[in-house]
Amino acid sequence: MNDDELVRLDHRHVWHPFTQMREWVEDAPVMIAEGSGVYLTDTRGRRHIDGISSMWCNIHGHRKRELDEAAKAQLDKICHSTLLGFASPPSIELAARLSAALPDGLTRVFYSDNGSTAVEVALKMAFQYWRHKGENSRTRFVSLNNAYHGDTLGAVAVGGIELFHEAFGPLLMKGFKAPSHYCYRCELGKDIRSCDLACAKRLETILARHEDEVAGVILEPLIQGAGGMITAPPGYLKRVADACRKYDTLLILDEVATGFGRTGRMFACEHESVTPDIICLSKGITGGYLPLAATVATDRIYNEFLGAFGELKTFFHGHTYTGNPLACAVALASLDLFESERIIERLAEKIEYFRMRLDAISAHRHVGEARSVGLMAGVELVAEKATRIPFPYEAKMGWAVCRKALELGLILRPLGNTIVLMPPLSITMEELAAMMDMFEASMAGTF
Numbered sequence: 001m002n003d004d005e006l007v008r009l010d011h012r013h014v015w016h017p018f019t020q021m022r023e024w025v026e027d028a029p030v031m032i033a034e035g036s037g038v039y040l041t042d043t044r045g046r047r048h049i050d051g052i053s054s055m056w057c058n059i060h061g062h063r064k065r066e067l068d069e070a071a072k073a074q075l076d077k078i079c080h081s082t083l084l085g086f087a088s089p090p091s092i093e094l095a096a097r098l099s100a101a102l103p104d105g106l107t108r109v110f111y112s113d114n115g116s117t118a119v120e121v122a123l124k125m126a127f128q129y130w131r132h133k134g135e136n137s138r139t140r141f142v143s144l145n146n147a148y149h150g151d152t153l154g155a156v157a158v159g160g161i162e163l164f165h166e167a168f169g170p171l172l173m174k175g176f177k178a179p180s181h182y183c184y185r186c187e188l189g190k191d192i193r194s195c196d197l198a199c200a201k202r203l204e205t206i207l208a209r210h211e212d213e214v215a216g217v218i219l220e221p222l223i224q225g226a227g228g229m230i231t232a233p234p235g236y237l238k239r240v241a242d243a244c245r246k247y248d249t250l251l252i253l254d255e256v257a258t259g260f261g262r263t264g265r266m267f268a269c270e271h272e273s274v275t276p277d278i279i280c281l282s283k284g285i286t287g288g289y290l291p292l293a294a295t296v297a298t299d300r301i302y303n304e305f306l307g308a309f310g311e312l313k314t315f316f317h318g319h320t321y322t323g324n325p326l327a328c329a330v331a332l333a334s335l336d337l338f339e340s341e342r343i344i345e346r347l348a349e350k351i352e353y354f355r356m357r358l359d360a361i362s363a364h365r366h367v368g369e370a371r372s373v374g375l376m377a378g379v380e381l382v383a384e385k386a387t388r389i390p391f392p393y394e395a396k397m398g399w400a401v402c403r404k405a406l407e408l409g410l411i412l413r414p415l416g417n418t419i420v421l422m423p424p425l426s427i428t429m430e431e432l433a434a435m436m437d438m439f440e441a442s443m444a445g446t447f
């Protein structure tokens with residue numbers, strides 16, 4: 001099919017996510033036809049650096065030989081079989097490998113297909129856990145302002161981005177909201193140098209006041225992604241984890257975006273030696289190849305679901321493609337690559353260079369803050385640096401910079417005024433330098 005025909009059909013039939021479709025149909029989209037390493041090639045033959053890892057999930061680059069081969073080998077066996085009533089070798093092996101890679105104690109792997117369902121599973125699991133323990137009043141979750149945990153209704157209920165979540169307000173379960181750790185625009189009007197983590201203190205206060213109502217605390221460790229790449233001050237995660245222990249509630253960490261090396265460690269919680277009760281994984285789990293998610297719990301949680309058939313302690317949840325063998329086979333090959341290519345060890349140099357280039361960008365008169373953890377960054381644009389006044393939403397300044405970047409061969413996508421930079425972990429130093437050069441040029445070309 002030629003490009004014109006594809007564009008016509010896209011405009012006629014495809015409803016794109018998070019997209020104002022009236023604007024979308026005014027332009028012909030860039031249609032990605034192929035990928036190789038960190039590059040994406042569109043149907044016109046133009047090559048672009050994948051600066052957002054194809055929505056934050058690509059790890060080893062596109063068309064990675066080992067992952068391609070794992071998928072092909074599994075295709076020759078079977079693409080899909082169910083875990084409802086049956087088991088499959090790839091899902092078993094992967095569960096054991098994930099458990100070994102995760103902090104000690106996270107042993108029970110429940111599969112689903114995307115980040116939102118990984119979170120949905122975690123919430124239902126936590127809720128039901130307390131019911132089995134006879135603590136029926138524990139029906140609420142504590143989550144953070146600016147949090148993003150996905151788009152299914154449970155995940156939206158624990159989200160905290162007004163722009164995305166407000167419209168669905170009447171449908172959502174009630175919970176408690178704690179302040180975001182957004183130091184650049186502190187909700188509590190504090191200064192990081194003297195605040196003593198006042199935002200964590202607020203969360204502790206919620207737990208103290210509502211000890212019997214809280215089923216769990218859910219958060220994105222170290223960095224709130226879709227909320228604007230908002231990094232947490234050192235010690236924040238540990239402090240919240242300690243509070244969860246003190247008030248005997250469950251800690252659910254959403255590592256959908258941060259998991260699998262993105263922050264410089266295999267999992268973000270390792271940076272502060274925190275082990276949650278439940279962890280949510282997706283995106284990078286298959287190296288960014290196929291949809292798969294895992295919600296991994298401790299034995300303490302799992303054991304509460306054990307009982308006689310008639311006791312109805314079963315976890316009544318599951319999806320058609322739960323534990324899909326093709327996705328699991330690729331996930332296993334991705335874990336192999338973490339070992340054989342020493343992905344984590346080799347990240348340090350890239351992360352340091354990335355940080356250095358972001359520091360340089362911070363000086364730009366329209367950059368309020370350039371935040372990062374590992375190879376995950378957000379550059380927040382401001383209309384006025386001294387006063388931190390943001391650009392109005394309708395000005396679409398983030399989009400303007402991304403459009404410039406696209407002209408230069410770099411694919412980016414903003415979160416409002418914040419530009420996300422998140423290349424595949426496999427990016428080479430030379431490619432990273434080229435990407436940052438292009439980003440600087442797109443800033444210069446916009447302002």
Ligand SMILES: Cc1ncc(COP(=O)(O)O)c(C=O)c1O
Pocket residue numbers: 114115116117119148149150151220225226254255256257258282283
């Ligand atoms: C932290 C976090 N949780 C959950 C999700 C939802 O994942 P999915 O889009 O696969 O449903 C995302 C997606 O960006 C995320 O960043």
